[in-house]
Each structure stands twice: as C-alpha cells, then as structure tokens.
Amino acid sequence: MITAIYPGSFDPVTNGHLDIIKRSAKTFDKVIVAIAQNPNKTPMFTIEERMDFLKRVINGLPNVEVDHFDGLLVDYVKEKDAHVIIKGLRAISDFEYEFQMALMNRKLDSDIETLFMMTSYKYSFLSSSMMKEVGKLGGCIAELVPDAILPDVLKRLKSV
Ligand code: ADP
Numbered sequence: 525m526i527t528a529i530y531p532g533s534f535d536p537v538t539n540g541h542l543d544i545i546k547r548s549a550k551t552f553d554k555v556i557v558a559i560a561q562n563p564n565k566t567p568m569f570t571i572e573e574r575m576d577f578l579k580r581v582i583n584g585l586p587n588v589e590v591d592h593f594d595g596l597l598v599d600y601v602k603e604k605d606a607h608v609i610i611k612g613l614r615a616i617s618d619f620e621y622e623f624q625m626a627l628m629n630r631k632l633d634s635d636i637e638t639l640f641m642m643t644s645y646k647y648s649f650l651s652s653s654m655m656k657e658v659g660k661l662g663g664c665i666a667e668l669v670p671d672a673i674l675p676d677v678l679k680r681l682k683s684v
Contacts, residue, residue: 527606528552528639531560531597535567536577536677538655540647542670544612547641549585556604557582559592568656568680577677581670598633609638614648660684 528548534541534557541557548555559574569577571592578590593600601609609629611622626638643650650668659665659681669677 525553526608527554527556527604528608528610529556529558529597529601529604529606530610531558531593531600533562533565533567533652534559534574534578535565535652535656536569536574536673537581537670538647538650538652538668539670540612540614540643540650540668541652542581543644543647544610544641545582545588546585548610549588552608553587555585555588555610556606557588557590558597558600559590560597561592561594568684573676577673580672583672596632598629598636601636602633607636609636611638611640612643613640614643614651656681 528551530545530548532541545555545557557578559571559578561571567574575590575592582588582590597609601607611626613619613622622638622640629636629638655665655668658668659678665677666674
C-alpha cells in the first residue's frame with residue numbers, strides 16, 4: 525500500500541491543487557493532503573477554514589484524507605508511514621526551489637522520495653496568491669476555485 529503526502533499552504537485550495545489531488549488519488553493507494561503551518565507566512569484563512577474547504581472539495585474521493593502538520597515535513601511523512609511526497613510544478617520558476625527542497629528532504633531522510641506532477645495546461649498560471657490578488661480587485665475567479673468553496677472565498681475577499 526503506497527501512501528503519498530501532498531503538502532502545501534492551500535490558502536485556499538484552488539482548481540490547480542484539486543487537479544493534482546485527483547490525479548494523485550488515481551496513482552496512489554492513499555493520498556494525505558497536508559496543510560503546512562508555516563510561521564513565516566500570514567495566511568488569509570485559518571487552518572480550520574482551510575481544512576474545511578479541502579474536505580468539501582475532496583468529497584467523493586474515498587482514498588484522500590486531509591490533515592495539517594507543523595515541524596519538518598519528513599518527520600510528518602514518517603509519522604504517517606509514507607515514503608512519497610507529491611509536488612506540483614507549474615513553471616520553471618517553481619523548479620529551482622522545489623529541486624532544492626527535494627534534495628534537502630532526501631538528505632534529511634533518504635527513504636523518502638519527492639515525485640513531481642506537471643500542472644495541467646489550463647492551471648499553469650494559477651496560484652492561491654494570484655487568485656486572491658485578482659479576486660480582491662474584483663476580477664472573476666469562478667474558474668479558478670472549486671464551486672463548493674467559491675461563495676466563502678468571495679465573501680472573505682470582499683471583506684479585506
Ligand atoms: P500556492 O500558494 O502557490 O498555490 P501551495 O503552497 O498551496 O501554493 O502549493 C502546494 C503545492 O501545490 C505545491 O507543490 C505547488 O507547486 C502545487 N500547486 C499549486 N498550484 C498549482 C497548479 N496550478 N498546478 C499544479 N500544481 C500546483
């Protein structure tokens with residue numbers, strides 16, 4: 525049984541994330557979408573809100589779970605008895621940082637593999653931060669965010 529961990533901020537989950545989640549769920553026995561608590565980032569949504577959004581959008585995918593963690597990703601991966609980390613790649617600009625992280629994680633634990641999944645073409649420009657920026661300025665985000673959470677995201681963007 526192969527369990528893969530898909531870590532990220534998911535602030536909030538976008539259709540780009542959801543695409544990677546669905547494709548990972550077809551590839552691995554179990555996928556845990558794990559929200560990383562990054563003390564260097566100030567999120568728009570709390571951990572609880574981000575967990576709730578993720579749970580709503582993975583509804584119907586029986587082998588996907590949602591969780592959160594703090595501390596080192598490799599420690600969390602071991603705790604879950606997993607060996608695979610999934611990362612999405614959108615553009616060459618993602619590559620350098622992800623390459624460095626993957627090598628650092630391998631140095632920390634050589635049993636853990638980082639596997640990269642290419643973005644789908646139609647989401648290659650999409651990040652949570654870009655979506656929030658556009659939404660705050662009144663641009664249409666309907667195709668960028670899953671329908672199940674769109675009203676809540678729009679409400680928050682209007683209030684900031
Ligand atoms: P962001 O705030 O940039 O959307 P996250 O930290 O939530 O990023 O991203 C978590 C993971 O999802 C990362 O591996 C990131 O590369 C990947 N990801 C984010 N958006 C997309 C997308 N549109 N297509 C593919 N992968 C993505």
